[in-house]
Amino acid sequence: MKVHERFLNYVKIDTQSVHDAKKIPSSEKQKDLGRLLVEEMISIGIEDAYMDENGYVYGTVKGNTDAPVIGFIAHMDTSPDMPGSGVKPKIIYNYDGSDIMLNDEKQIVMKTEMFEHLSKYIDQDLIVTDGTTLLGADDKAGIAEIMSMAEYLINNPQIKHGTIKIGFTPDEEVGQGAELFNIEKFGADYAYTVDGGEIGELEYENFNAASAKVTINGVNIHPGTAKNKMKNSILIGMEFHNMLPVYETPENTEGYEGFSLLTDMSGNVEKTLLEYIIRDHDIEKFNIKKDRFQKIADYLNEKYGQGTVELKLEDSYFNMKEKILPHMYIVENAIRAMENVGIEPKVVPIRGGTDGARLSYMGLPCPNLCTGGHNFHGRYEYIPIQSMEKVVELLIVIATVK
Numbered sequence: 001m002k003v004h005e006r007f008l009n010y011v012k013i014d015t016q017s018v019h020d021a022k023k024i025p026s027s028e029k030q031k032d033l034g035r036l037l038v039e040e041m042i043s044i045g046i047e048d049a050y051m052d053e054n055g056y057v058y059g060t061v062k063g064n065t066d067a068p069v070i071g072f073i074a075h076m077d078t079s080p081d082m083p084g085s086g087v088k089p090k091i092i093y094n095y096d097g098s099d100i101m102l103n104d105e106k107q108i109v110m111k112t113e114m115f116e117h118l119s120k121y122i123d124q125d126l127i128v129t130d131g132t133t134l135l136g137a138d139d140k141a142g143i144a145e146i147m148s149m150a151e152y153l154i155n156n157p158q159i160k161h162g163t164i165k166i167g168f169t170p171d172e173e174v175g176q177g178a179e180l181f182n183i184e185k186f187g188a189d190y191a192y193t194v195d196g197g198e199i200g201e202l203e204y205e206n207f208n209a210a211s212a213k214v215t216i217n218g219v220n221i222h223p224g225t226a227k228n229k230m231k232n233s234i235l236i237g238m239e240f241h242n243m244l245p246v247y248e249t250p251e252n253t254e255g256y257e258g259f260s261l262l263t264d265m266s267g268n269v270e271k272t273l274l275e276y277i278i279r280d281h282d283i284e285k286f287n288i289k290k291d292r293f294q295k296i297a298d299y300l301n302e303k304y305g306q307g308t309v310e311l312k313l314e315d316s317y318f319n320m321k322e323k324i325l326p327h328m329y330i331v332e333n334a335i336r337a338m339e340n341v342g343i344e345p346k347v348v349p350i351r352g353g354t355d356g357a358r359l360s361y362m363g364l365p366c367p368n369l370c371t372g373g374h375n376f377h378g379r380y381e382y383i384p385i386q387s388m389e390k391v392v393e394l395l396i397v398i399a400t401v402k
């Protein structure tokens with residue numbers, strides 16, 4: 001089976017995950033794909049393939065030479081932010097560089113002026129949606145590419161490779177794909193998630209992340225007799241927010257610039273709640289940002305009385321760079337492999353987190369490789385077949401012992 005044929009089979013299965021489900025997998029239907037993958041793995045010769053009770057799929061391509069054990073990981077779920085059922089992929093053969101009509105009836109068009117990267121794929125074959133759902137290249141393309149790599153290695157025993165471990169996880173899109181990943185049983189020395197975008201992307205840096213919950217306790221009293229007694233928690237909340245740097249917000253930052261973001265605010269005179277997320281690649285700058293929250297809280301408590309401001313800071317995840325740097329050969333091998341198969345490497349910092357970051361801190365160093373897809377989590381998601389084929393080649397070269 002060709003890699004894109006595999007992919008087309010997978011995207012037809014709805015695997016949308018669900019926020020706040022408090023169980024893994026967050027939606028049972030993810031196991032439908034899990035079962036299909038186990039069957040397919042066994043049929044191509046991965047004898048030990050199985051799915052555990054939480055919907056994690058594991059399998060081994062036995063090595064034919066002594067080498068470090070490399071893992072390849074992709075996730076089965078799709079984003080809760082866009083419908084993932086009834087995906088009707090279409091192939092645009094020999095793309096001519098013009099706007100793409102995704103849905104004639106609903107007049108949904110993918111415009112080249114909006115998506116400049118389309119011009120890179122003229123004469124290639126693009127898989128697109130019908131405009132009403134996402135495509136699911138994130139991350140079923142990663143699964144298909146890993147599968148095709150495994151099949152190729154099994155069918156070509158003359159290629160020398162170490163043991164290859166494969167892991168397909170549920171619930172990456174709701175931030176819990178790494179949670180019940182069995183690193184010990186997986187048994188890889190290091191791994192790659194195949195979950196990135198455009199061909200050539202390679203990522204080993206992500207944000208350090210924390211959340212801040214600010215509770216302001218005010219004093220309410222009849223406004224007619226409030227003089228010197230009322231403490232309006234809404235106003236104190238606004239004062240809190242106004243002490244944060246206005247230029248350190250998502251809409252004013254890019255690249256390696258960190259930010260804090262007010263995600264929610266509610267309140268009345270008596271009580272006000274502000275919720276923030278804090279992000280920075282640099283651990284020192286990250287700590288300074290968290291520290292600033294504490295200093296503002298201290299200042300306002302001094303001004304309005306102890307207990308006025310309660311601050312709860314909580315770390316969410318950390319930059320995997322710290323865990324990758326001692327093993328930079330993992331990244332260097334991937335860069336060399338890209339150059340070998342004619343892919344131009346684009347090493348970029350992730351302005352977010354990945355399961356690989358969590359896994360890196362759990363003891364499995366795990367940078368992220370491209371899948372070849374674009375416009376994840378939306379109706380304009382697409383992937384060129386040629387990019388998928390290139391990524392399969394890339395994975396084979398990474399696995400091969402030179």
Ligand SMILES: [Zn+2]
Nearest residue numbers: 138139172195
């Ligand atoms: Zn993904």
